[in-house]
Amino acid sequence: MSNAAPAPSDQAIVVLSNLVKSYQLGQTVVPALRGLNFRVNRGEFTAVIGASGSGKSTLLNMIGCIDEPESGSIQIDGIEVTKLDDNAKSQLRNRKIGFIFQSFNLIPVLSVEENVELPLLINADVTAAERKERVKQAISDVALGKFSKNLPDQLSGGQRQRVAIARALAGNPDLVLADEPTANLDSENSHKIIDLMLQLNAQRHVTFLFSTHDERLMDRVSKMVHIQDGVIRA
Amino acid sequence: MTTQTAAAIKPQVLAQGVRILAAWTTLGLATAGLAATPSADTLLKDADRARGSTSTGIIWRAVMDTVDDGTKTSVTYELKVKGDLAVTETIAPPENKGEYFVSKERNLWFIKPGMKRAVVISARQKLMGPASNADIVATNYYRDYNGKITGEAKIDGVDCYTLDLTAKAKNVTYSGIHYWISKADHLGLKAEFLSLKGDVIKTTTFKYANKLVVDGKTTPFVSAMAIADPAKPANSAVVKIEPPKLEAIPDDAFDIAKLKK
Amino acid sequence: MNSAPFKMSLRNLSRNKRRNVATGFAIALGFSSALVLGGFMHQAENRMRAFTIYGSRTGHIAIYKKGGLVSYEGNPKKYSLNPLDLAALERITAGMSQIQMQGPEMVGQGLVSNGCQSTPFFATAIDPQLDWKVQQHPYNLEWNGELVNLARGRELWEYPDDATVMAISSPIASFLHKDKPGDPPEPSAKVAAIDCQAADAKDKLAADLTVQLAANAWNGRLSGIDADVVANMRTSNPLYEGGFVRLPFKHLQRLYETKNATSYSIWLKDNDHVPETVALIEAKTKAAGLNLDVYAWDDKRLSPYFNGTMQFCNMLAWFTAAILASIVILSVFNSATMTVIERGSEIGMMRSLGFTRRRVRVLFVIEMTMIAAISMAAGGLIGVVSFFFVNRAGIALRLPGMVEGMTLRLAVNPQIVLLSATLIFVLAIFASLLAVWAVAKNGIAALVSGSHR
Numbered sequence: 001m002s003n004a005a006p007a008p009s010d011q012a013i014v015v016l017s018n019l020v021k022s023y024q025l026g027q028t029v030v031p032a033l034r035g036l037n038f039r040v041n042r043g044e045f046t047a048v049i050g051a052s053g054s055g056k057s058t059l060l061n062m063i064g065c066i067d068e069p070e071s072g073s074i075q076i077d078g079i080e081v082t083k084l085d086d087n088a089k090s091q092l093r094n095r096k097i098g099f100i101f102q103s104f105n106l107i108p109v110l111s112v113e114e115n116v117e118l119p120l121l122i123n124a125d126v127t128a129a130e131r132k133e134r135v136k137q138a139i140s141d142v143a144l145g146k147f148s149k150n151l152p153d154q155l156s157g158g159q160r161q162r163v164a165i166a167r168a169l170a171g172n173p174d175l176v177l178a179d180e181p182t183a184n185l186d187s188e189n190s191h192k193i194i195d196l197m198l199q200l201n202a203q204r205h206v207t208f209l210f211s212t213h214d215e216r217l218m219d220r221v222s223k224m225v226h227i228q229d230g231v232i233r234a
Numbered sequence: 235m236t237t238q239t240a241a242a243i244k245p246q247v248l249a250q251g252v253r254i255l256a257a258w259t260t261l262g263l264a265t266a267g268l269a270a271t272p273s274a275d276t277l278l279k280d281a282d283r284a285r286g287s288t289s290t291g292i293i294w295r296a297v298m299d300t301v302d303d304g305t306k307t308s309v310t311y312e313l314k315v316k317g318d319l320a321v322t323e324t325i326a327p328p329e330n331k332g333e334y335f336v337s338k339e340r341n342l343w344f345i346k347p348g349m350k351r352a353v354v355i356s357a358r359q360k361l362m363g364p365a366s367n368a369d370i371v372a373t374n375y376y377r378d379y380n381g382k383i384t385g386e387a388k389i390d391g392v393d394c395y396t397l398d399l400t401a402k403a404k405n406v407t408y409s410g411i412h413y414w415i416s417k418a419d420h421l422g423l424k425a426e427f428l429s430l431k432g433d434v435i436k437t438t439t440f441k442y443a444n445k446l447v448v449d450g451k452t453t454p455f456v457s458a459m460a461i462a463d464p465a466k467p468a469n470s471a472v473v474k475i476e477p478p479k480l481e482a483i484p485d486d487a488f489d490i491a492k493l494k495k
Numbered sequence: 496m497n498s499a500p501f502k503m504s505l506r507n508l509s510r511n512k513r514r515n516v517a518t519g520f521a522i523a524l525g526f527s528s529a530l531v532l533g534g535f536m537h538q539a540e541n542r543m544r545a546f547t548i549y550g551s552r553t554g555h556i557a558i559y560k561k562g563g564l565v566s567y568e569g570n571p572k573k574y575s576l577n578p579l580d581l582a583a584l585e586r587i588t589a590g591m592s593q594i595q596m597q598g599p600e601m602v603g604q605g606l607v608s609n610g611c612q613s614t615p616f617f618a619t620a621i622d623p624q625l626d627w628k629v630q631q632h633p634y635n636l637e638w639n640g641e642l643v644n645l646a647r648g649r650e651l652w653e654y655p656d657d658a659t660v661m662a663i664s665s666p667i668a669s670f671l672h673k674d675k676p677g678d679p680p681e682p683s684a685k686v687a688a689i690d691c692q693a694a695d696a697k698d699k700l701a702a703d704l705t706v707q708l709a710a711n712a713w714n715g716r717l718s719g720i721d722a723d724v725v726a727n728m729r730t731s732n733p734l735y736e737g738g739f740v741r742l743p744f745k746h747l748q749r750l751y752e753t754k755n756a757t758s759y760s761i762w763l764k765d766n767d768h769v770p771e772t773v774a775l776i777e778a779k780t781k782a783a784g785l786n787l788d789v790y791a792w793d794d795k796r797l798s799p800y801f802n803g804t805m806q807f808c809n810m811l812a813w814f815t816a817a818i819l820a821s822i823v824i825l826s827v828f829n830s831a832t833m834t835v836i837e838r839g840s841e842i843g844m845m846r847s848l849g850f851t852r853r854r855v856r857v858l859f860v861i862e863m864t865m866i867a868a869i870s871m872a873a874g875g876l877i878g879v880v881s882f883f884f885v886n887r888a889g890i891a892l893r894l895p896g897m898v899e900g901m902t903l904r905l906a907v908n909p910q911i912v913l914l915s916a917t918l919i920f921v922l923a924i925f926a927s928l929l930a931v932w933a934v935a936k937n938g939i940a941a942l943v944s945g946s947h948r
Binding site: 491 | 606612714716
């Protein structure tokens, strides 16, 4: 299979329209998104770039259905998610979206393969055999086969983030969201993680959308989106 | 000698004589008054005598008719008394024949056929109706109580001394008694028996139609007692006492061991 | 979901070990305390029940003349069961398969004398052979076995039913110098006269077993009988200890010159069918035109001592149980709350993976329930060990109104074990739900970022 990024399709997987979101910080109301419009097509590898407080995380949270806008529309794979109840959103996240967090967020008492298996446990459509196979594949994809029985505190930062990536991909999502995935990693590991994500994007055709303020990564992505003061800048 | 004449002296002597006479007269009258009121002890002794307390032997029969919560009973007793000893034998009805009450001073025993020994009982224990065991043995208030004359009253038109009696010892039947004793012949006409708190628990009236001749002297003797319980006015006990007779009663007539045989 | 939540919850127990151990210790202590308390209550109730039904000869069911329970003492002739009543009761109860044994009883008062001194007595009387069956009943032996009434001598049931024997309480025995009981003398034996004032009077009184009882017979006359002291006994009740005597039923009837009985007692084969049997007997006696009162053994009017004591003990037990429950719930809630707050970002992560609020709550509930289960196992072990040592220690126990203390003996009460375990589980679930409920409803983004705190 070619490592070159596939041609993104014109089919949108994420469509945001007039999204508005504010936060209460003490007595102050801070607008995070101000009528944001955004679109991500299938197969894209997109970085959302912006300064701290620009709304990057809020944007990803909205797309990931882990936060709710005050107004506006969010469509994930054609589904208007603002109209879904909490359980429906949970199912959407489980089937269609994978998450990679800045702090890895692995469960310390579970091994690598158990952490990777976690999203599959609540997917009734996946049999035990399939679950096992997918976990194995995901761990292999992130080159951690030798560490499948290890606990997170036995791994390095980069290895932990690989586990998080494997977990995000185990469910065969359509979209992977990564909020500052390299923030807690050194340069070398940062590059490795981005390379890994690129590789997976090419191999699995999974849409990647990640936020970063690290300009060293800019030249490795095919598409960049600037966000500033809660709106996308051209 | 002064120049006072005999005529002047005479009135003085006369006045002195009147004073002396007045003094003697007053003393005499006072002495006469003291002799008219007997002591409480005397009253009690005289009253006891008329109710059977005597140093010689006396025998008499008594029939006690009781009403006890609607049940009527009649029992005939024969009492033998000599000093501080007394024995009361049940004569009738047949089912109770052979039962004995024996008293020595303040102690009281009961025995009936079939019992190996007499049982020590309380004089105050209920016998039948309002009557207690004490009502069928001889009375000795002089021995058992300290008397105090408290005043005078009439009982059925008869002038009486009123006395308050308090028990001399713990094992005396009653804690206290209000007693009416006739002034004229020192007969106990009425008694109210008191609890420790001073409540009247029983009232008894006495009649003395019987006579007893002792050492040639005829004295009245109790002939009837009417016993009532103020808490249960429907209950009653009436004791009719037949004329007593003097008899020399041997001491072993009061021996419990001999009685049960 | 499969066994994964249980595996995960079990693994999570190793996080915050000290807190989990402390919480577990609180639960274990609470559970073992509940077991010990339940064990105490179980033995107290059974002892009291056995004492009331068998020890006191009350029976499971006691039948009196109408109004007799209250008025018998003032007018025994009117308020006692006459021979016709007794015969009718035997007819009525014949064929009732739930009845094990039954018979008339009598109580009364009077004076007991050794010929020199008298003292008041309170007497109970029952047929000695019936009494033997009642006292030897397995339930009575199990719970009252150590309350041995007999201090010296032999039981009345070892003598013929019509024997003129009696047992007297130890204080009376001392007072009357009848503290060396033995077999009755031959009827033909001569009765020696005793001089009460003599120096050897006490020895002579002690050598002579016969005493006299005097009382007002029911015909109003003074009556008296002899009785031979064949036993000294303890009553275990301070109200009666000073003047208690027991006689064969027929002999006490002789004293009161009657063929009547104070009451009629019925013992059933088990403790479980009393109310319906009472109702049945009530209906039958009414249909037969008998004017009787039928009481269950635990009727307040019949057994005020049992009811009063158990009410007091139950109140104490429930109060203690409430305190224990509060400690458990607060410990679990505190632990669960701290755990949930600390693992807020983990909750957010799981929610982002697709775990619903319900699934997240279940995970924490399973975790706390596991702590509860393990702690209860430990608590159960502590309870068993406590039972062992307490029962071996022979601690004297004096319940209210008892003269001779029993030995504290804890007994496993399966109902209490089940109730305590269920309660602790429910409390653990409730407390952990309470702790996680609100947090699970927090925004996922806030949980992940840690800004939910």
